[in-house]
Amino acid sequence: MADSFPFELVSPERLLVSEQxxxxxLPGSEGEMTIMAHHAPLMTTLKPGVIRVRGGAGAETRYLAFGGFADITPEGCTVLAEAAIPAEQFSRADLDARIAAVQAELDAAEDDHHRTKLEEFLSNLSHIESHINS
Incomplete structure (x- = not known):
């Protein structure tokens, strides 16, 4: 059995996970990364994506996160998400609504930097599609 460590996933609305x-x-801004016990210290931003959590019994739980950052230490990992929700509670209609809102903001964007960020966010949302319920 692998060593366990404390993990917390926090969104502005609530504490979603606090367990060993x-x-x-994690969907790190530079790519997916797996965190295990005794990981080297690291702070990273997160892009929109899926956080997969493997508990002590080996069961995996998935959460959709829409940006944020992670603080990783040898003692544990804390994720502060801009928004997060258990994957089974997020539907295709929810995703379509988010995509439409980002697309509307993109259509109205006047600044190239803002437009680029919105295009990147839209691309990340499309990767979430395979992880949601229909």
Whole structure:
């Protein structure tokens, strides 16, 4: 059995997870990363994507996160998400609504930097599609 470590996933609305886990896969801004016990210290921003949490019994739970950052230490991992929700509670209609809102903001964007950020966010939302319920 792998060593466990404390993991917390916090959104502005609530604490979603606070438990001992064996591994966490995060959608880091530079790519997916797997966090395990005794990980080297690291802080990273998160892009919109899926956080996969493997508990002590080996069961995996998925959460959709829409940006944020992670603080990783040898003692544990804390994720502060801009928004997060258990994957099974997020529907295709929810995703379509988010995509439409970002597309409307993109259509109205006047600044190239803002437009580029919105295009990147829209691309990340499309990767979430395979992880939601229909």
């Amino acid at each position: 886990v064996e591994a966490v896969v």
